[in-house]
Amino acid sequence: MGKEEPYVDPEKTGGDALHNVSWVLSVPSPKTIYLALLCIVGCLTLASLVGKVFIPLLGYDKILEFNHLFDLGRERNVPAWYSSSTLLLCSILLGLIANHKMREGDGYSRHWVGLALIFVFLSLDEAISLHERLTAPMHLLLGGGSGFFYYAWVVPYMIVVALFLLVYWKFIIDLTPTIRKLFLMAGAIYVGGALGMEMIDGFYMDVYGQDLTYELLTTIEEVGEMLGIVIFIYALCYYLSVYPEPNQSMLKE
Numbered sequence: 001m002g003k004e005e006p007y008v009d010p011e012k013t014g015g016d017a018l019h020n021v022s023w024v025l026s027v028p029s030p031k032t033i034y035l036a037l038l039c040i041v042g043c044l045t046l047a048s049l050v051g052k053v054f055i056p057l058l059g060y061d062k063i064l065e066f067n068h069l070f071d072l073g074r075e076r077n078v079p080a081w082y083s084s085s086t087l088l089l090c091s092i093l094l095g096l097i098a099n100h101k102m103r104e105g106d107g108y109s110r111h112w113v114g115l116a117l118i119f120v121f122l123s124l125d126e127a128i129s130l131h132e133r134l135t136a137p138m139h140l141l142l143g144g145g146s147g148f149f150y151y152a153w154v155v156p157y158m159i160v161v162a163l164f165l166l167v168y169w170k171f172i173i174d175l176t177p178t179i180r181k182l183f184l185m186a187g188a189i190y191v192g193g194a195l196g197m198e199m200i201d202g203f204y205m206d207v208y209g210q211d212l213t214y215e216l217l218t219t220i221e222e223v224g225e226m227l228g229i230v231i232f233i234y235a236l237c238y239y240l241s242v243y244p245e246p247n248q249s250m251l252k253e
Contacts, residue, residue: 030237037086037230044079045223048072052215073218075129083222084126086229091119093236100243111171118164131157150202154195161191182235186228193224 028036051067072079098112125131131153138152139145145152172180201217208214 030234030241033237034230034234037233040082041223041226041230044070044072044082044226045219048079048219048222052219053212072222073215075132076127079222079226080126083226083229084123086226086233087119087123087126090229090232090236091116091123093233093240094119097236097239097243108171108174111168114168145202146206148199148203150206151198154198154202158195161195179235179239182231182238186232186235188228189231190225190228193221193228197221197224 047066047070051070068074069077070079071077074080094112094116098109098116101109101112134153134156135145135151138155142149142152142155149155172183175183197217197220201214201221204214204217
């Protein structure tokens with residue numbers, strides 16, 4: 001099976017306009033979306049740091065609710081809702097690509113559908129913290145949890161990541177170079193934050209307990225996850241921007 005080749009030369013278009021997906025929806029350019037999301041991530045990070053560091057240092061106990069609302073390390077607050085929404089956006093973009101691939105009879109259409117479903121799950125997980133419910137069962141299974149596996153939910157998720165790479169490796173290899181590089185970069189940053197930093201957080205919590213350093217470590221973790229998703233959204237928008245418009249027979253189906 002050959003590599004996927006976009007119809008429009010990305011070097012000529014620069015990926016600066018989603019002109020080829022006017023048949024799907026009208027949206028800003030990939031670069032505009034990327035910069036806007038980066039600004040949101042920056043604002044959320046700043047708000048979290050203000051809540052974690054400056055408000056407690058200044059002793060403004062009466063407005064600590066601000067910390068709860070914007071703390072990157074907490075669930076069911078503004079950053080968590082943002083992360084869940086961007087993961088859902090990834091699923092929608094992947095669904096658009098999958099739909100077009102199925103119309104073409106592309107051999108990798110099922111892989112795109114699978115990615116869309118994976119991101120629906122990740123969005124739901126982020127919204128209601130499904131992964132944290134695995135910690136107690138994994139502690140029982142492992143006979144306890146300490147050190148890097150203090151948050152033992154990382155164990156089954158590491159296995160899932162390994163299985164994902166096994167199933168999707170050829171799909172990744174057959175992507176065009178630019179998209180492959182962006183996908184791998186986004187995945188490495190996201191997984192590095194979600195699993196790698198979570199293990200470091202767990203080790204620190206187990207040894208030193210929860211203090212300001214721990215709070216900063218969790219901030220790094222969440223920022224890594226958000227940046228990984230921003231890059232992935234950019235990659236998907238860029239992919240759509242250089243992808244061929246379906247022919248009239250496809251539109252009539």
